[in-house]
Amino acid sequence: MHHLISMMFSLLVITGLQVSVESAGKRSERSVNRHYRLELTVPHGGRWGSWGPREMCPAGTYAAGFSLKVDKAPYAQKGDITALNGIRLHCIDALSSLLRLYHDYSSVRSDVGSWGRWTDIKWCPSGFLNAFLLLVEKPQGAGDDTAANTIAFTCSGGSLLQGDGTNWGDWGKWSHTCVGKAICGIQSRIEEPQGEGDDTALNDVRMFCCD
Template identity: 40%
Template sequence: MCSLRTVLLLIVAAASTGAAAVDAGAAAVDAGAAAVDAGAAAVDVGASAVHAGATAVDAGAAAVDAGAAAIDAGATAVDAGAAAVDAGAAAVDAGAAPAAAVAAAAEVTDINITGVVTAPRMLLEGEKLYLSCQVDGDFNICGWDSPLEEIIYPEDLTDPDADIIHFPGFNCGIIVKEVMVAHTGHWSCIATTDQGFAAVGEDIIVRVRESWPGVVTNISSPLFGKWGEWGEVQLCPPNSFADSLELKSEAPITGDNTAANGLLLPCRQQGGDLPATITSTVADFGTWRDPVSCPVPEYIHKFQLRVETEDAFDDTAVNDIRFTCTNNPEVVMSGGGESWGVWGDWASCPNDTAVCGIQTKVEPYMGLAVDDTSLNDVRFFCCPTVW
Protein backbone atom coordinates (compact mmCIF):
# COMPACT_ATOMS: atom_id res chain seq x y z
CA MET A 1 0.00 0.00 0.00
CA CYS A 2 1.37 3.45 -1.03
CA SER A 3 2.11 6.02 1.56
CA LEU A 4 0.44 9.40 1.47
CA ARG A 5 3.79 11.00 0.43
CA THR A 6 4.10 8.70 -2.54
CA VAL A 7 0.54 9.42 -3.57
CA LEU A 8 1.18 13.16 -3.37
CA LEU A 9 4.40 12.86 -5.41
CA LEU A 10 2.56 10.87 -8.10
CA ILE A 11 -0.19 13.49 -8.21
CA VAL A 12 2.38 16.31 -8.60
CA ALA A 13 4.26 14.42 -11.35
CA ALA A 14 1.03 13.71 -13.22
CA ALA A 15 0.04 17.37 -12.97
CA SER A 16 3.40 18.43 -14.37
CA THR A 17 3.12 15.93 -17.20
CA GLY A 18 -0.40 17.13 -17.97
CA ALA A 19 0.72 20.75 -18.08
CA ALA A 20 3.54 19.84 -20.48
CA ALA A 21 1.07 17.93 -22.61
CA VAL A 22 -1.23 20.92 -22.60
CA ASP A 23 1.64 23.18 -23.72
CA ALA A 24 2.62 20.70 -26.41
CA GLY A 25 -0.98 20.48 -27.57
CA ALA A 26 -1.23 24.26 -27.70
CA ALA A 27 1.93 24.40 -29.81
CA ALA A 28 0.52 21.71 -32.04
CA VAL A 29 -2.68 23.71 -32.37
CA ASP A 30 -0.66 26.77 -33.35
CA ALA A 31 1.35 24.74 -35.88
CA GLY A 32 -1.87 23.28 -37.27
CA ALA A 33 -3.34 26.76 -37.62
CA ALA A 34 -0.21 27.89 -39.52
CA ALA A 35 -0.45 24.83 -41.72
CA VAL A 36 -4.11 25.61 -42.34
CA ASP A 37 -3.15 29.17 -43.35
CA ALA A 38 -0.36 27.88 -45.61
CA GLY A 39 -2.74 25.38 -47.13
CA ALA A 40 -5.29 28.11 -47.77
CA ALA A 41 -2.60 30.21 -49.46
CA ALA A 42 -1.58 27.20 -51.53
CA VAL A 43 -5.22 26.69 -52.48
CA ASP A 44 -5.39 30.35 -53.62
CA VAL A 45 -2.17 29.94 -55.69
CA GLY A 46 -3.51 26.72 -57.16
CA ALA A 47 -6.75 28.40 -58.09
CA SER A 48 -4.82 31.23 -59.83
CA ALA A 49 -2.73 28.66 -61.63
CA VAL A 50 -5.87 26.85 -62.69
CA HIS A 51 -7.28 30.13 -64.10
CA ALA A 52 -3.97 30.94 -65.83
CA GLY A 53 -3.77 27.43 -67.24
CA ALA A 54 -7.28 27.69 -68.58
CA THR A 55 -6.36 30.99 -70.28
CA ALA A 56 -3.20 29.45 -71.72
CA VAL A 57 -5.19 26.52 -73.02
CA ASP A 58 -7.54 28.94 -74.77
CA ALA A 59 -4.58 30.87 -76.28
CA GLY A 60 -2.89 27.65 -77.31
CA ALA A 61 -6.03 26.47 -79.03
CA ALA A 62 -6.20 29.80 -80.91
CA ALA A 63 -2.50 29.46 -81.91
CA VAL A 64 -3.12 25.95 -83.13
CA ASP A 65 -5.98 27.22 -85.27
CA ALA A 66 -3.81 30.09 -86.65
CA GLY A 67 -0.93 27.68 -87.41
CA ALA A 68 -3.28 25.36 -89.24
CA ALA A 69 -4.48 28.31 -91.33
CA ALA A 70 -0.86 29.31 -92.08
CA ILE A 71 -0.07 25.76 -93.19
CA ASP A 72 -3.03 25.85 -95.53
CA ALA A 73 -1.91 29.25 -96.91
CA GLY A 74 1.67 27.95 -97.36
CA ALA A 75 0.44 24.91 -99.21
CA THR A 76 -1.52 27.20 -101.50
CA ALA A 77 1.60 29.36 -102.06
CA VAL A 78 3.66 26.25 -102.85
CA ASP A 79 1.09 25.20 -105.41
CA ALA A 80 1.12 28.71 -106.92
CA GLY A 81 4.96 28.72 -106.98
CA ALA A 82 5.03 25.34 -108.69
CA ALA A 83 2.63 26.67 -111.29
CA ALA A 84 4.88 29.74 -111.79
CA VAL A 85 7.95 27.52 -112.20
CA ASP A 86 6.13 25.51 -114.83
CA ALA A 87 5.07 28.71 -116.58
CA GLY A 88 8.64 30.06 -116.43
CA ALA A 89 10.05 26.86 -117.87
CA ALA A 90 7.54 27.06 -120.66
CA ALA A 91 8.56 30.69 -121.29
CA VAL A 92 12.25 29.72 -121.36
CA ASP A 93 11.50 26.98 -123.87
CA ALA A 94 9.41 29.37 -125.92
CA GLY A 95 12.14 32.06 -125.83
CA ALA A 96 14.99 29.70 -126.64
CA ALA A 97 13.63 28.82 -130.03
CA PRO A 98 13.54 32.36 -131.49
CA ALA A 99 16.87 33.21 -129.84
CA ALA A 100 18.44 30.19 -131.46
CA ALA A 101 16.84 31.15 -134.72
CA VAL A 102 18.29 34.68 -134.50
CA ALA A 103 21.74 33.31 -133.69
CA ALA A 104 21.53 30.89 -136.57
CA ALA A 105 20.39 33.67 -138.87
CA ALA A 106 23.36 35.83 -137.80
CA GLU A 107 25.75 32.96 -138.47
CA VAL A 108 24.52 32.17 -141.97
CA THR A 109 24.23 35.76 -143.18
CA ASP A 110 26.44 36.87 -146.08
CA ILE A 111 27.48 40.11 -144.34
CA ASN A 112 31.24 40.70 -144.19
CA ILE A 113 32.55 43.39 -141.81
CA THR A 114 36.17 44.52 -142.18
CA GLY A 115 38.37 47.44 -141.15
CA VAL A 116 37.37 47.51 -137.48
CA VAL A 117 40.31 47.92 -135.09
CA THR A 118 39.57 45.15 -132.59
CA ALA A 119 42.55 45.81 -130.31
CA PRO A 120 41.81 48.02 -127.25
CA ARG A 121 42.85 51.65 -127.68
CA MET A 122 43.61 54.29 -125.08
CA LEU A 123 43.01 57.96 -125.91
CA LEU A 124 43.38 61.33 -124.22
CA GLU A 125 40.46 63.73 -123.97
CA GLY A 126 40.21 65.93 -127.05
CA GLU A 127 41.78 63.43 -129.48
CA LYS A 128 40.08 62.37 -132.69
CA LEU A 129 38.71 58.84 -132.76
CA TYR A 130 38.65 57.16 -136.17
CA LEU A 131 36.25 54.18 -136.21
CA SER A 132 36.73 52.45 -139.56
CA CYS A 133 34.18 49.88 -140.72
CA GLN A 134 33.49 48.48 -144.17
CA VAL A 135 30.38 46.33 -144.65
CA ASP A 136 30.09 44.18 -147.76
CA GLY A 137 27.17 41.99 -148.76
CA ASP A 138 23.40 42.31 -148.94
CA PHE A 139 22.57 44.29 -145.80
CA ASN A 140 19.77 46.68 -144.85
CA ILE A 141 21.51 49.24 -142.66
CA CYS A 142 24.68 49.64 -140.62
CA GLY A 143 25.66 51.75 -137.64
CA TRP A 144 27.72 51.99 -134.47
CA ASP A 145 26.39 50.93 -131.08
CA SER A 146 28.16 53.32 -128.68
CA PRO A 147 28.64 53.77 -124.91
CA LEU A 148 26.33 56.79 -125.26
CA GLU A 149 23.43 54.30 -125.42
CA GLU A 150 22.49 55.26 -128.94
CA ILE A 151 23.00 53.85 -132.42
CA ILE A 152 24.97 56.18 -134.69
CA TYR A 153 24.06 55.74 -138.36
CA PRO A 154 26.73 57.03 -140.79
CA GLU A 155 24.11 57.69 -143.46
CA ASP A 156 22.53 60.29 -141.13
CA LEU A 157 25.82 62.18 -140.61
CA THR A 158 25.43 64.89 -143.23
CA ASP A 159 26.60 67.93 -141.22
CA PRO A 160 30.39 68.37 -141.63
CA ASP A 161 30.46 70.62 -138.54
CA ALA A 162 28.83 68.05 -136.25
CA ASP A 163 30.73 66.39 -133.39
CA ILE A 164 30.57 63.03 -135.18
CA ILE A 165 30.97 62.78 -138.96
CA HIS A 166 31.18 60.07 -141.60
CA PHE A 167 34.62 58.50 -142.15
CA PRO A 168 35.36 58.83 -145.91
CA GLY A 169 36.43 55.62 -147.58
CA PHE A 170 34.38 53.37 -145.28
CA ASN A 171 30.65 52.93 -145.88
CA CYS A 172 30.02 52.44 -142.16
CA GLY A 173 32.96 54.37 -140.67
CA ILE A 174 32.61 57.38 -138.38
CA ILE A 175 34.94 59.98 -136.84
CA VAL A 176 34.44 61.40 -133.34
CA LYS A 177 36.12 64.78 -133.54
CA GLU A 178 36.91 65.15 -129.82
CA VAL A 179 36.55 62.23 -127.46
CA MET A 180 35.42 62.59 -123.85
CA VAL A 181 35.71 60.29 -120.85
CA ALA A 182 32.02 59.47 -121.46
CA HIS A 183 33.09 57.77 -124.70
CA THR A 184 34.87 55.05 -122.71
CA GLY A 185 33.37 51.63 -123.38
CA HIS A 186 32.59 49.12 -126.11
CA TRP A 187 31.87 50.32 -129.66
CA SER A 188 30.36 47.88 -132.15
CA CYS A 189 29.86 48.19 -135.89
CA ILE A 190 26.54 46.45 -136.62
CA ALA A 191 24.91 45.58 -139.93
CA THR A 192 21.48 43.97 -140.34
CA THR A 193 19.65 41.88 -142.95
CA ASP A 194 16.15 40.43 -143.06
CA GLN A 195 17.52 37.22 -141.58
CA GLY A 196 19.79 38.53 -138.83
CA PHE A 197 22.77 40.72 -138.11
CA ALA A 198 26.56 40.79 -137.77
CA ALA A 199 28.71 42.88 -135.44
CA VAL A 200 32.41 43.54 -134.80
CA GLY A 201 33.49 45.68 -131.84
CA GLU A 202 36.39 47.26 -130.02
CA ASP A 203 37.08 48.73 -126.58
CA ILE A 204 37.93 52.41 -126.21
CA ILE A 205 39.39 53.94 -123.04
CA VAL A 206 39.55 57.74 -122.68
CA ARG A 207 41.81 59.36 -120.04
CA VAL A 208 42.11 62.98 -118.93
CA ARG A 209 45.05 64.80 -120.52
CA GLU A 210 46.78 65.34 -117.19
CA SER A 211 47.20 61.57 -116.83
CA TRP A 212 49.71 61.29 -119.71
CA PRO A 213 53.01 59.97 -118.20
CA GLY A 214 55.29 60.94 -121.12
CA VAL A 215 58.70 59.41 -121.86
CA VAL A 216 59.67 56.47 -119.67
CA THR A 217 63.08 55.60 -121.17
CA ASN A 218 65.33 55.85 -124.23
CA ILE A 219 67.12 53.12 -126.19
CA SER A 220 70.23 53.08 -128.40
CA SER A 221 71.84 50.60 -130.74
CA PRO A 222 74.77 48.63 -129.27
CA LEU A 223 76.49 49.08 -132.65
CA PHE A 224 77.12 52.62 -133.93
CA GLY A 225 79.56 54.93 -135.69
CA LYS A 226 82.03 57.01 -133.73
CA TRP A 227 81.84 60.35 -135.55
CA GLY A 228 79.52 63.33 -135.39
CA GLU A 229 77.46 65.20 -132.84
CA TRP A 230 74.06 64.57 -131.26
CA GLY A 231 71.23 66.67 -132.65
CA GLU A 232 68.08 67.89 -130.93
CA VAL A 233 65.52 65.58 -129.37
CA GLN A 234 62.09 65.64 -130.97
CA LEU A 235 59.07 63.96 -129.37
CA CYS A 236 55.68 63.02 -130.76
CA PRO A 237 52.68 64.87 -129.29
CA PRO A 238 51.15 63.25 -126.16
CA ASN A 239 49.79 59.73 -126.69
CA SER A 240 51.17 59.45 -130.23
CA PHE A 241 53.86 57.08 -131.42
CA ALA A 242 56.03 56.38 -134.44
CA ASP A 243 54.07 53.95 -136.59
CA SER A 244 56.32 54.22 -139.65
CA LEU A 245 59.80 55.28 -140.70
CA GLU A 246 61.47 56.97 -143.66
CA LEU A 247 65.20 56.65 -144.22
CA LYS A 248 67.30 59.14 -146.17
CA SER A 249 70.22 57.33 -147.74
CA GLU A 250 72.83 57.95 -150.41
CA ALA A 251 73.08 55.16 -152.97
CA PRO A 252 76.59 53.90 -153.82
CA ILE A 253 78.63 56.36 -155.86
CA THR A 254 82.11 56.56 -157.25
CA GLY A 255 83.89 58.56 -154.61
CA ASP A 256 83.03 59.33 -150.99
CA ASN A 257 79.98 57.32 -149.86
CA THR A 258 77.93 58.28 -146.80
CA ALA A 259 75.03 55.75 -146.91
CA ALA A 260 72.36 56.67 -144.31
CA ASN A 261 71.89 60.41 -143.71
CA GLY A 262 68.78 60.76 -141.54
CA LEU A 263 65.35 59.54 -140.40
CA LEU A 264 61.74 60.75 -140.34
CA LEU A 265 59.15 59.33 -137.94
CA PRO A 266 55.44 60.06 -138.58
CA CYS A 267 53.51 60.05 -135.29
CA ARG A 268 50.07 58.47 -134.93
CA GLN A 269 47.73 58.84 -131.98
CA GLN A 270 45.90 55.78 -130.72
CA GLY A 271 42.67 57.30 -131.96
CA GLY A 272 44.11 57.24 -135.50
CA ASP A 273 45.05 60.88 -136.09
CA LEU A 274 48.47 61.84 -137.50
CA PRO A 275 49.36 65.03 -135.63
CA ALA A 276 53.06 65.36 -136.48
CA THR A 277 56.23 64.04 -138.12
CA ILE A 278 59.44 64.25 -136.13
CA THR A 279 63.12 64.11 -136.98
CA SER A 280 66.49 65.14 -135.63
CA THR A 281 69.63 66.20 -137.50
CA VAL A 282 69.62 65.14 -141.16
CA ALA A 283 72.65 65.34 -143.44
CA ASP A 284 72.62 66.65 -147.01
CA PHE A 285 73.30 63.56 -149.11
CA GLY A 286 70.98 60.93 -150.54
CA THR A 287 67.25 60.66 -151.13
CA TRP A 288 64.27 59.70 -149.01
CA ARG A 289 63.31 56.06 -149.41
CA ASP A 290 59.72 54.83 -149.35
CA PRO A 291 58.07 54.89 -145.90
CA VAL A 292 57.74 51.55 -144.13
CA SER A 293 54.71 51.30 -141.84
CA CYS A 294 53.35 49.15 -139.02
CA PRO A 295 49.76 47.92 -139.42
CA VAL A 296 47.21 50.11 -137.61
CA PRO A 297 47.16 50.42 -134.62
CA GLU A 298 50.72 49.25 -134.02
CA TYR A 299 53.91 51.22 -133.49
CA ILE A 300 57.69 50.78 -133.69
CA HIS A 301 58.85 48.81 -130.67
CA LYS A 302 62.47 47.77 -131.29
CA PHE A 303 65.19 48.44 -133.87
CA GLN A 304 68.68 47.52 -135.02
CA LEU A 305 71.27 49.35 -137.12
CA ARG A 306 73.49 48.12 -139.90
CA VAL A 307 76.83 49.84 -139.36
CA GLU A 308 80.19 49.93 -141.09
CA THR A 309 82.25 50.74 -138.03
CA GLU A 310 85.52 51.71 -139.69
CA ASP A 311 87.12 51.16 -143.09
CA ALA A 312 90.63 52.06 -144.16
CA PHE A 313 89.44 53.86 -147.27
CA ASP A 314 85.78 55.00 -147.16
CA ASP A 315 83.79 54.98 -143.91
CA THR A 316 79.98 55.10 -144.07
CA ALA A 317 78.89 54.41 -140.44
CA VAL A 318 75.10 53.71 -140.39
CA ASN A 319 73.87 52.08 -143.59
CA ASP A 320 70.37 50.85 -142.81
CA ILE A 321 67.80 50.34 -140.06
CA ARG A 322 65.37 47.53 -139.30
CA PHE A 323 62.46 47.52 -136.85
CA THR A 324 59.53 45.48 -135.56
CA CYS A 325 56.08 46.60 -134.41
CA THR A 326 54.38 46.26 -131.04
CA ASN A 327 52.20 43.21 -131.78
CA ASN A 328 54.19 41.60 -134.60
CA PRO A 329 57.72 41.01 -133.30
CA GLU A 330 58.29 38.25 -135.86
CA VAL A 331 57.79 40.61 -138.84
CA VAL A 332 61.02 42.56 -139.51
CA MET A 333 60.79 45.72 -141.62
CA SER A 334 63.73 47.40 -143.32
CA GLY A 335 64.36 51.05 -144.09
CA GLY A 336 65.76 50.16 -147.52
CA GLY A 337 69.28 51.53 -147.02
CA GLU A 338 72.70 50.35 -148.15
CA SER A 339 74.55 47.08 -147.54
CA TRP A 340 77.96 47.94 -146.13
CA GLY A 341 78.77 46.82 -142.61
CA VAL A 342 76.99 44.37 -140.33
CA TRP A 343 73.78 44.28 -138.31
CA GLY A 344 74.08 45.03 -134.61
CA ASP A 345 71.95 43.65 -131.78
CA TRP A 346 68.38 44.77 -131.21
CA ALA A 347 67.42 47.64 -128.91
CA SER A 348 63.86 47.33 -127.55
CA CYS A 349 61.39 49.54 -125.74
CA PRO A 350 59.86 47.99 -122.57
CA ASN A 351 56.58 46.10 -122.76
CA ASP A 352 53.45 48.24 -123.24
CA THR A 353 55.55 51.11 -124.63
CA ALA A 354 56.48 52.25 -128.13
CA VAL A 355 58.84 54.69 -129.85
CA CYS A 356 57.69 58.30 -129.34
CA GLY A 357 60.85 60.34 -129.93
CA ILE A 358 64.15 60.51 -131.83
CA GLN A 359 67.65 61.90 -131.59
CA THR A 360 70.36 61.31 -134.21
CA LYS A 361 74.12 61.63 -134.18
CA VAL A 362 75.35 63.05 -137.48
CA GLU A 363 78.75 64.04 -138.80
CA PRO A 364 78.41 67.31 -140.71
CA TYR A 365 79.91 67.74 -144.16
CA MET A 366 83.70 67.76 -143.75
CA GLY A 367 84.72 68.96 -147.25
CA LEU A 368 86.11 67.32 -150.35
CA ALA A 369 89.36 66.26 -148.81
CA VAL A 370 87.83 64.55 -145.76
CA ASP A 371 85.89 61.25 -145.57
CA ASP A 372 82.19 61.92 -144.74
CA THR A 373 79.97 59.46 -142.86
CA SER A 374 76.76 61.44 -142.13
CA LEU A 375 74.45 59.36 -139.84
CA ASN A 376 76.41 57.60 -137.08
CA ASP A 377 73.94 56.71 -134.34
CA VAL A 378 70.23 56.76 -133.43
CA ARG A 379 68.51 57.13 -130.07
CA PHE A 380 64.78 56.41 -129.72
CA PHE A 381 62.54 57.43 -126.82
CA CYS A 382 59.76 55.21 -125.45
CA CYS A 383 56.33 56.22 -124.10
CA PRO A 384 53.58 53.99 -122.61
CA THR A 385 50.73 52.78 -124.79
CA VAL A 386 48.87 51.66 -121.64
CA TRP A 387 48.84 53.51 -118.33
Protein backbone atom coordinates in the same frame (compact mmCIF):
# COMPACT_ATOMS: atom_id res chain seq x y z
CA MET B 1 15.04 76.84 -155.79
CA HIS B 2 17.89 76.93 -158.27
CA HIS B 3 19.69 79.41 -155.98
CA LEU B 4 19.33 77.02 -153.01
CA ILE B 5 20.67 74.08 -155.04
CA SER B 6 23.61 76.22 -156.19
CA MET B 7 24.41 77.20 -152.59
CA MET B 8 24.24 73.58 -151.44
CA PHE B 9 26.53 72.48 -154.30
CA SER B 10 29.05 75.20 -153.43
CA LEU B 11 29.00 74.14 -149.78
CA LEU B 12 29.64 70.51 -150.76
CA VAL B 13 32.56 71.54 -152.97
CA ILE B 14 34.11 73.65 -150.21
CA THR B 15 33.60 70.89 -147.65
CA GLY B 16 35.12 68.35 -150.03
CA LEU B 17 38.19 70.53 -150.53
CA GLN B 18 38.62 70.95 -146.79
CA VAL B 19 38.40 67.19 -146.22
CA SER B 20 40.88 66.60 -149.03
CA VAL B 21 43.36 69.12 -147.63
CA GLU B 22 42.99 67.85 -144.08
CA SER B 23 43.37 64.22 -145.20
CA ALA B 24 46.61 65.05 -146.97
CA GLY B 25 47.86 67.17 -144.09
CA LYS B 26 50.89 66.19 -142.05
CA ARG B 27 50.95 67.97 -138.71
CA SER B 28 54.40 69.35 -137.97
CA GLU B 29 54.01 70.20 -134.29
CA ARG B 30 56.05 68.09 -131.88
CA SER B 31 56.41 67.78 -128.12
CA VAL B 32 60.08 68.52 -127.44
CA ASN B 33 59.66 68.22 -123.68
CA ARG B 34 57.36 65.20 -123.73
CA HIS B 35 58.09 62.80 -120.88
CA TYR B 36 59.56 59.47 -121.97
CA ARG B 37 59.84 56.25 -120.03
CA LEU B 38 62.84 54.50 -121.61
CA GLU B 39 65.79 55.34 -123.89
CA LEU B 40 66.64 52.71 -126.50
CA THR B 41 70.22 52.36 -127.77
CA VAL B 42 72.41 49.87 -129.64
CA PRO B 43 76.06 49.21 -128.68
CA HIS B 44 77.75 49.37 -132.10
CA GLY B 45 76.83 52.77 -133.54
CA GLY B 46 79.41 54.81 -135.43
CA ARG B 47 81.83 56.97 -133.45
CA TRP B 48 81.96 60.16 -135.50
CA GLY B 49 79.88 63.30 -135.20
CA SER B 50 77.77 64.86 -132.47
CA TRP B 51 74.28 64.28 -131.12
CA GLY B 52 71.48 66.43 -132.42
CA PRO B 53 68.38 67.47 -130.46
CA ARG B 54 65.86 65.00 -129.11
CA GLU B 55 62.63 65.28 -131.11
CA MET B 56 59.37 63.80 -129.82
CA CYS B 57 56.04 62.90 -131.42
CA PRO B 58 53.12 65.16 -130.44
CA ALA B 59 51.45 64.18 -127.16
CA GLY B 60 49.09 61.26 -127.59
CA THR B 61 50.79 59.93 -130.73
CA TYR B 62 53.46 57.27 -131.31
CA ALA B 63 55.69 56.22 -134.20
CA ALA B 64 53.92 53.74 -136.46
CA GLY B 65 56.11 54.29 -139.52
CA PHE B 66 59.48 55.61 -140.67
CA SER B 67 61.35 56.82 -143.73
CA LEU B 68 65.06 57.21 -144.43
CA LYS B 69 67.30 59.73 -146.16
CA VAL B 70 69.78 57.58 -148.08
CA ASP B 71 72.86 58.49 -150.12
CA LYS B 72 73.68 55.82 -152.68
CA ALA B 73 74.37 55.32 -156.38
CA PRO B 74 73.61 56.77 -158.83
CA TYR B 75 73.25 60.14 -157.08
CA ALA B 76 75.94 59.78 -154.40
CA GLN B 77 79.14 61.79 -154.33
CA LYS B 78 81.70 60.21 -156.61
CA GLY B 79 83.96 58.00 -154.50
CA ASP B 80 82.38 59.04 -151.18
CA ILE B 81 79.07 57.38 -150.36
CA THR B 82 77.62 58.39 -146.99
CA ALA B 83 74.78 55.80 -146.91
CA LEU B 84 72.23 56.58 -144.16
CA ASN B 85 71.83 60.34 -143.63
CA GLY B 86 68.57 60.68 -141.73
CA ILE B 87 65.60 58.95 -140.11
CA ARG B 88 62.08 60.31 -139.82
CA LEU B 89 59.46 58.89 -137.48
CA HIS B 90 55.82 59.18 -138.55
CA CYS B 91 53.45 59.42 -135.60
CA ILE B 92 49.74 58.63 -135.27
CA ASP B 93 47.37 58.10 -132.36
CA ALA B 94 46.01 54.79 -131.05
CA LEU B 95 42.66 55.06 -132.85
CA SER B 96 44.35 55.70 -136.21
CA SER B 97 46.60 52.70 -135.60
CA LEU B 98 43.63 50.48 -134.72
CA LEU B 99 41.73 51.54 -137.86
CA ARG B 100 44.92 51.58 -139.98
CA LEU B 101 44.39 55.20 -140.98
CA TYR B 102 47.75 56.63 -141.99
CA HIS B 103 46.67 59.79 -143.84
CA ASP B 104 46.86 62.14 -140.85
CA TYR B 105 50.28 61.91 -139.22
CA SER B 106 53.12 63.97 -137.77
CA SER B 107 56.73 63.61 -138.88
CA VAL B 108 59.63 64.21 -136.51
CA ARG B 109 63.37 63.87 -136.99
CA SER B 110 66.58 64.89 -135.26
CA ASP B 111 69.60 66.16 -137.24
CA VAL B 112 70.15 64.76 -140.73
CA GLY B 113 73.13 64.61 -143.10
CA SER B 114 73.57 66.71 -146.21
CA TRP B 115 73.20 64.02 -148.87
CA GLY B 116 70.66 61.59 -150.25
CA ARG B 117 66.94 61.35 -150.89
CA TRP B 118 64.02 60.36 -148.70
CA THR B 119 62.51 56.91 -149.19
CA ASP B 120 58.82 56.07 -149.05
CA ILE B 121 57.27 55.54 -145.62
CA LYS B 122 57.12 52.02 -144.21
CA TRP B 123 54.14 51.57 -141.86
CA CYS B 124 53.50 48.93 -139.23
CA PRO B 125 50.60 46.74 -140.46
CA SER B 126 49.34 47.00 -136.88
CA GLY B 127 50.63 48.59 -133.71
CA PHE B 128 53.61 50.90 -133.29
CA LEU B 129 57.41 50.73 -133.58
CA ASN B 130 58.84 49.32 -130.35
CA ALA B 131 62.50 48.26 -130.93
CA PHE B 132 65.25 48.84 -133.50
CA LEU B 133 68.37 47.33 -135.04
CA LEU B 134 71.12 49.26 -136.86
CA LEU B 135 73.34 48.13 -139.74
CA VAL B 136 76.74 49.79 -139.25
CA GLU B 137 79.98 49.52 -141.23
CA LYS B 138 83.17 49.51 -139.16
CA PRO B 139 85.92 52.10 -139.91
CA GLN B 140 87.56 51.25 -143.25
CA GLY B 141 90.99 52.79 -142.75
CA ALA B 142 92.01 54.21 -146.13
CA GLY B 143 88.70 53.07 -147.65
CA ASP B 144 85.39 54.91 -147.88
CA ASP B 145 83.63 55.01 -144.50
CA THR B 146 79.83 54.97 -144.48
CA ALA B 147 79.03 54.35 -140.75
CA ALA B 148 75.28 53.59 -140.40
CA ASN B 149 73.73 52.09 -143.53
CA THR B 150 70.12 51.27 -142.63
CA ILE B 151 67.78 50.49 -139.76
CA ALA B 152 65.15 47.87 -138.96
CA PHE B 153 62.25 48.05 -136.50
CA THR B 154 59.87 45.64 -134.86
CA CYS B 155 56.22 46.59 -134.48
CA SER B 156 54.12 45.87 -131.40
CA GLY B 157 51.79 43.90 -133.68
CA GLY B 158 54.63 41.45 -134.41
CA SER B 159 55.88 42.66 -137.81
CA LEU B 160 59.49 43.38 -138.82
CA LEU B 161 60.22 46.40 -141.04
CA GLN B 162 63.60 46.95 -142.71
CA GLY B 163 64.49 50.31 -144.22
CA ASP B 164 65.53 50.81 -147.84
CA GLY B 165 69.09 51.82 -147.05
CA THR B 166 72.44 50.47 -148.24
CA ASN B 167 73.86 47.11 -147.21
CA TRP B 168 77.43 47.52 -145.98
CA GLY B 169 78.39 46.55 -142.46
CA ASP B 170 77.01 44.27 -139.80
CA TRP B 171 73.77 44.06 -137.89
CA GLY B 172 74.49 44.39 -134.19
CA LYS B 173 72.23 43.57 -131.29
CA TRP B 174 68.64 44.67 -130.98
CA SER B 175 67.82 47.52 -128.67
CA HIS B 176 65.59 46.84 -125.71
CA THR B 177 61.87 46.77 -126.46
CA CYS B 178 59.51 49.48 -125.27
CA VAL B 179 57.63 48.41 -122.16
CA GLY B 180 54.21 50.02 -122.28
CA LYS B 181 53.12 51.88 -125.41
CA ALA B 182 55.80 52.48 -128.11
CA ILE B 183 58.59 54.58 -129.60
CA CYS B 184 57.73 58.27 -129.43
CA GLY B 185 60.99 60.12 -130.13
CA ILE B 186 64.40 60.13 -131.79
CA GLN B 187 67.90 61.58 -131.46
CA SER B 188 70.59 61.08 -134.11
CA ARG B 189 74.36 61.42 -134.21
CA ILE B 190 75.55 63.16 -137.38
CA GLU B 191 79.04 63.91 -138.67
CA GLU B 192 79.16 67.31 -140.36
CA PRO B 193 80.54 67.59 -143.94
CA GLN B 194 84.31 67.06 -143.90
CA GLY B 195 85.26 69.12 -146.92
CA GLU B 196 88.05 67.18 -148.64
CA GLY B 197 87.83 64.44 -145.99
CA ASP B 198 85.74 61.26 -145.89
CA ASP B 199 82.06 61.93 -145.07
CA THR B 200 79.89 59.49 -143.10
CA ALA B 201 76.73 61.49 -142.14
CA LEU B 202 74.52 59.48 -139.73
CA ASN B 203 76.54 57.35 -137.30
CA ASP B 204 74.18 56.39 -134.48
CA VAL B 205 70.64 56.89 -133.21
CA ARG B 206 68.64 56.72 -129.97
CA MET B 207 64.92 56.11 -129.67
CA PHE B 208 62.60 56.97 -126.78
CA CYS B 209 59.58 55.08 -125.42
CA CYS B 210 56.45 56.75 -124.05
CA ASP B 211 53.49 55.30 -122.16
